[in-house]
Amino acid sequence: MQNVLQIAGYLTEHSQDDAYQTLAGYESRGGYEAARRALAQRSPEQVVAMIGDAGLRGRGGGGFSAGTKWGFMPGEPTGPHYLVCNADESEPGSFKDRLLLERCPHLLLEGILIAAFAIRAEKTFLYIRGEYGRAAVVMREAIEEAHSAGHLGPDSLGTGFAHDVVLVRGAGAYICGEETGLIESLEGKKGQPRQRPPYPAERGAFGRPTTVNNVETLCHVPHIIEKGVGWFRAFGTRDSPGTTLFGVSGHVVRPGLFELPLGTPLDELIFEHAGGIAAGRKVKGVIPGGISMPVLPAGELDVAMTNEALGEKGSGLGTGGVIVMDDSTCMVRVGCVISDFFRDESCGQCTQCREGTSWINKLVHRIERGAAAREDLGILLDVCGKLEGQTICSFADAAAWPIQGLLRHFRSDFEAHLQEGCGFDGSFAL
Amino acid sequence: VTTVRITVDGVMYDVPADTNLLDALDALGVLMREVDIPYYCWHPKLSVDASCRMCQVEVAGEPKLQIACSTPVREGMEVSTRSERVTSARQGVMELLLVNHPLDCPICDQAGECDLQDFSWRYGASRSRSKEPRRALEKRVELGPSIVLDRERCILCRRCVRFCREITGTGELAVVGRADRSVIDLQPGSQLCNDYSMNVADICPVGALTTREFRFAARVWNLKSVESVCGGCARGCNIHIDSDSTGVRRYRPRRNDAVNDTWMCDRGRLSHETITRPDRLTTSLVRAEDGVLVSCTVDHAIEHAAVALGQLVEAKGAGVIAGIASAHATNEDLFVFKRLMEAMGSDTLGVAVPMGEGDGLLIRAEKAANAMGAGRIGFGDVSALLDRLRGGGIAGALIMGSDLLAPSHLGSSEVLHKLDCMVVLDTHQSPLLRVADIVLPTRLLAEKDGTITNCNARVQRVRRAVVAPPGAFDEGELIHRLGVALGLEGFDGDYGVEAASVALSESLADFAGTELKGLPPGGRCLASDRDEGAA
Numbered sequence: 001m002q003n004v005l006q007i008a009g010y011l012t013e014h015s016q017d018d019a020y021q022t023l024a025g026y027e028s029r030g031g032y033e034a035a036r037r038a039l040a041q042r043s044p045e046q047v048v049a050m051i052g053d054a055g056l057r058g059r060g061g062g063g064f065s066a067g068t069k070w071g072f073m074p075g076e077p078t079g080p081h082y083l084v085c086n087a088d089e090s091e092p093g094s095f096k097d098r099l100l101l102e103r104c105p106h107l108l109l110e111g112i113l114i115a116a117f118a119i120r121a122e123k124t125f126l127y128i129r130g131e132y133g134r135a136a137v138v139m140r141e142a143i144e145e146a147h148s149a150g151h152l153g154p155d156s157l158g159t160g161f162a163h164d165v166v167l168v169r170g171a172g173a174y175i176c177g178e179e180t181g182l183i184e185s186l187e188g189k190k191g192q193p194r195q196r197p198p199y200p201a202e203r204g205a206f207g208r209p210t211t212v213n214n215v216e217t218l219c220h221v222p223h224i225i226e227k228g229v230g231w232f233r234a235f236g237t238r239d240s241p242g243t244t245l246f247g248v249s250g251h252v253v254r255p256g257l258f259e260l261p262l263g264t265p266l267d268e269l270i271f272e273h274a275g276g277i278a279a280g281r282k283v284k285g286v287i288p289g290g291i292s293m294p295v296l297p298a299g300e301l302d303v304a305m306t307n308e309a310l311g312e313k314g315s316g317l318g319t320g321g322v323i324v325m326d327d328s329t330c331m332v333r334v335g336c337v338i339s340d341f342f343r344d345e346s347c348g349q350c351t352q353c354r355e356g357t358s359w360i361n362k363l364v365h366r367i368e369r370g371a372a373a374r375e376d377l378g379i380l381l382d383v384c385g386k387l388e389g390q391t392i393c394s395f396a397d398a399a400a401w402p403i404q405g406l407l408r409h410f411r412s413d414f415e416a417h418l419q420e421g422c423g424f425d426g427s428f429a430l
Numbered sequence: 431v432t433t434v435r436i437t438v439d440g441v442m443y444d445v446p447a448d449t450n451l452l453d454a455l456d457a458l459g460v461l462m463r464e465v466d467i468p469y470y471c472w473h474p475k476l477s478v479d480a481s482c483r484m485c486q487v488e489v490a491g492e493p494k495l496q497i498a499c500s501t502p503v504r505e506g507m508e509v510s511t512r513s514e515r516v517t518s519a520r521q522g523v524m525e526l527l528l529v530n531h532p533l534d535c536p537i538c539d540q541a542g543e544c545d546l547q548d549f550s551w552r553y554g555a556s557r558s559r560s561k562e563p564r565r566a567l568e569k570r571v572e573l574g575p576s577i578v579l580d581r582e583r584c585i586l587c588r589r590c591v592r593f594c595r596e597i598t599g600t601g602e603l604a605v606v607g608r609a610d611r612s613v614i615d616l617q618p619g620s621q622l623c624n625d626y627s628m629n630v631a632d633i634c635p636v637g638a639l640t641t642r643e644f645r646f647a648a649r650v651w652n653l654k655s656v657e658s659v660c661g662g663c664a665r666g667c668n669i670h671i672d673s674d675s676t677g678v679r680r681y682r683p684r685r686n687d688a689v690n691d692t693w694m695c696d697r698g699r700l701s702h703e704t705i706t707r708p709d710r711l712t713t714s715l716v717r718a719e720d721g722v723l724v725s726c727t728v729d730h731a732i733e734h735a736a737v738a739l740g741q742l743v744e745a746k747g748a749g750v751i752a753g754i755a756s757a758h759a760t761n762e763d764l765f766v767f768k769r770l771m772e773a774m775g776s777d778t779l780g781v782a783v784p785m786g787e788g789d790g791l792l793i794r795a796e797k798a799a800n801a802m803g804a805g806r807i808g809f810g811d812v813s814a815l816l817d818r819l820r821g822g823g824i825a826g827a828l829i830m831g832s833d834l835l836a837p838s839h840l841g842s843s844e845v846l847h848k849l850d851c852m853v854v855l856d857t858h859q860s861p862l863l864r865v866a867d868i869v870l871p872t873r874l875l876a877e878k879d880g881t882i883t884n885c886n887a888r889v890q891r892v893r894r895a896v897v898a899p900p901g902a903f904d905e906g907e908l909i910h911r912l913g914v915a916l917g918l919e920g921f922d923g924d925y926g927v928e929a930a931s932v933a934l935s936e937s938l939a940d941f942a943g944t945e946l947k948g949l950p951p952g953g954r955c956l957a958s959d960r961d962e963g964a965a
Contacts, residue, residue: 350482
């Protein structure tokens with residue numbers, strides 16, 4: 001993982017230092033000071049207010065205000081409250097949380113401790129996806145170390161706050177990254193999202209008030225507590241402050257992780273930081289935030305990497321996983337790959353998603369193999385429309401949007417297939 | 431109950447607060463009547479699943495369509511069920527449900543009472559836009575002794591899964607696989623063979639789950655449906671009796687939230703097989719001089735019984751004649767029986783209630799529909815009477831049914847040999863025929879009108895769904911005619927169940943307000959069991 005990180009920032013500056021994974025190494029860099037201060041000197045409400053004022057937004061794809069989310073939790077508990085750390089990073093194109101889990105375990109634990117204090121949670125379930133073996137080993141060691149040192153447990157950091165972190169492994173389903181799907185899985189059930197209301201803050205894991213936060217989101221928390229709201233807001237934009245870990249993959253010279261302020265222009269990220277694309281090639285399209293987010297064509301890359309700016313382009317920041325495709329790419333094949341994924345990963349509860357992801361997949365493949373008629377393009381768009389905004393969770397939207405994006409910007413690729421089939425080389429091997 | 435006022439398509443409703451929209455409209459009884467919100471996965475007695483997405487409605491102020499099954503009602507809520515957006519969403523769900531659905535309605539048992547078919551008629555397209563081959567899946571998966579699954583027809587509403595988890599607590603079923611590979615399956619090593627398993631076929635909105643009993647047995651539009659009550663035990667589950675010219679084809683539970691919700695047990699459901707059993711009694715019998723039972727007309731048998739009983743009363747007094755009631759008979763039958771015994775001057779009465787196992791759900795230990803009614807009309811436990819019988823203190827008996835032969839009562843017909851005169855009224859052959867002097871065939875509940883009183887003292891209406899064998903009559907009628915033949919006071923003219931019902935409600939304070947005409951559809955509790963102000 002070491003050489004994945006191309007540009008470090010405050011989250012990742014020590015991540016290449018092996019000692020940073022240990023409690024001693026982390027504390028030698030000032031680790032757990034923020035948690036000590038928050039737990040000893042502030043009230044939960046003050047911590048929630050501070051994170052709210054900082055404008056920290058969730059880094060798991062939704063971009064929702066972390067402070068607001070914490071504020072949904074009831075006040076004085078009448079029973080257990082839970083924090084769930086979502087480490088089920090499974091959006092294709094995203095690999096940022098893995099670095100934090102494997103290289104910055106105590107930063108995450110400190111963030112967990114502060115967040116748990118803010119929402120009065122007695123326990124955190126750290127849900128790590130099944131494929132992240134190394135991350136689970138590292139986190140398990142870190143949790144044990146923190147427990148042994150008294151940083152976690154009945155008297156965390158000597159502040160009187162009782163907290164435990166329980167590590168739970170997923171089994172590889174994408175939908176378990178959706179917060180209520182994760183909660184179901186955590187409870188030992190099949191991972192299937194829940195209809196809201198009730199929201200997790202009202203009735204979440206094991207029927208108790210629960211907040212689910214992404215790994216990276218929690219990693220920002222100690223820094224905000226330590227250095228203040230003003231410091232944090234100096235990074236990024238007014239509505240999207242702070243840095244984030246952009247994961248750039250695909251046809252770039254220097255793929256990897258780039259910790260940069262939110263709002264960094266996409267073209268700067270690709271051409272300056274990621275080294276652009278191979279000589280003799282041109283950018284064709286870029287997926288800016290994991291495959292759920294609609295593709296942007298080459299002409300629309302001068303856009304700030306924020307939800308606001310990307311939203312205006314009909315896409316979104318998602319998890320910040322940027323997938324760059326050059327002009328050797330067949331966009332119909334991209335559609336096949338994307339729709340294969342969503343067809344496989346739909347949990348199958350809602351009619352539109354269960355049947356729609358399958359039909360979309362068959363339609364795109366029909367187009368790809370040159371067996372479709374012109375009317376099928378209209379049907380494809382229409383079916384995508386039926387998936388939008390009508391299901392228990394946003395998976396169905398995530399399955400529809402990228403296909404709509406491909407048709408919006410690369411319709412010519414699709415139309416070309418209608419006449420003579422695919423004219424591209426097998427650069428995007430299926 | 432706190433209510434809130436909501437508006438649905440411009441009509442105001444005061445609905446219970448703290449409910450979801452579908453439940454609220456269901457509680458008012460307007461769902462699928464005045465208010466048209468189609469649904470598949472929602473069921474009034476199961477938890478919210480929210481997966482079929484068919485019940486989407488427009489709620490003022492909400493940018494997205496909301497699903498009525500899990501949207502809480504609130505004061506001032508304005509709901510539209512007819513907007514273009516709503517219709518288009520329903521069409522969308524229908525198209526996707528039908529993309530892979532087999533076109534086998536012509537051979538599907540659900541046809542005619544299929545929600546998918548019905549809603550397809552209203553929201554579906556007549557042609558599919560899909561060119562893809564339909565999903566091929568197993569057409570015949572035997573889930574248990576009574577239920578067969580057709581996976582191609584299944585729309586994965588998961589009602590059956592929830593039923594087994596939430597109602598029976600047995601959890602045999604699950605959805606296995608995900609996305610378009612999702613199928614209903616048994617948990618490893620299990621079989622769907624709980625006592626209520628056949629309910630899953632009722633709640634299946636399509637033809638995916640069928641009962642072996644009804645599979646390919648009839649087309650539903652050829653069936654006549656009558657609302658009645660199951661006689662299998664003292665619960666008195668409300669049912670539809672569906673029949674055609676060949677007889678009863680099936681029992682189906684009928685919703686009554688005060689009795690059986692929407693369920694019934696498998697044993698009760700299959701109990702109609704007794705109607706056509708070959709050992710049905712179909713003609714009156716009188717024992718001839720040579721000791722053989724000979725068939726005769728009912729008039730002759732009743733005349734014969736009147737003469738024999740008359741002689742016995744003359745010789746030994748009415749007190750030696752016992753009246754043993756059946757807990758399977760109706761309130762009306764039993765009331766007439768009680769009156770006959772009173773008119774003869776005998777107070778030697780009892781009822782033999784067949785007993786078995788009960789459960790905590792619906793099944794009661796009393797394996798007869800009207801044990802409660804018999805008791806309230808005046809037939810006490812039969813054991814004291816049987817002791818007297820064993821001791822030789824009884825010389826004649828009028829016996830309904832054969833439940834007194836159960837091991838917990840007489841165990842055999844032996845002791846009955848001593849009787850001078852024995853008149854048996856029964857539906858089926860039994861060892862009583864060895865000792866009876868006169869046998870009068872009677873009708874089963876599905877063959878007669880009247881009321882029965884369930885274990886919670888609720889008087890419920892049974893209705894004749896099929897025609898009884900020509901020689902079989904209501905116990906009430908036979909007893910009445912016997913009373914006439916005996917020249918007893920109060921017995922004259924023809925028997926009518928309605929008149930008997932009125933007489934019952936006027937004679938016994940407990941039965942006030944329970945006459946056939948005027949009994950509410952859900953039945954009515956006996957007077958001493960009625961809550962203040964409740965029906």
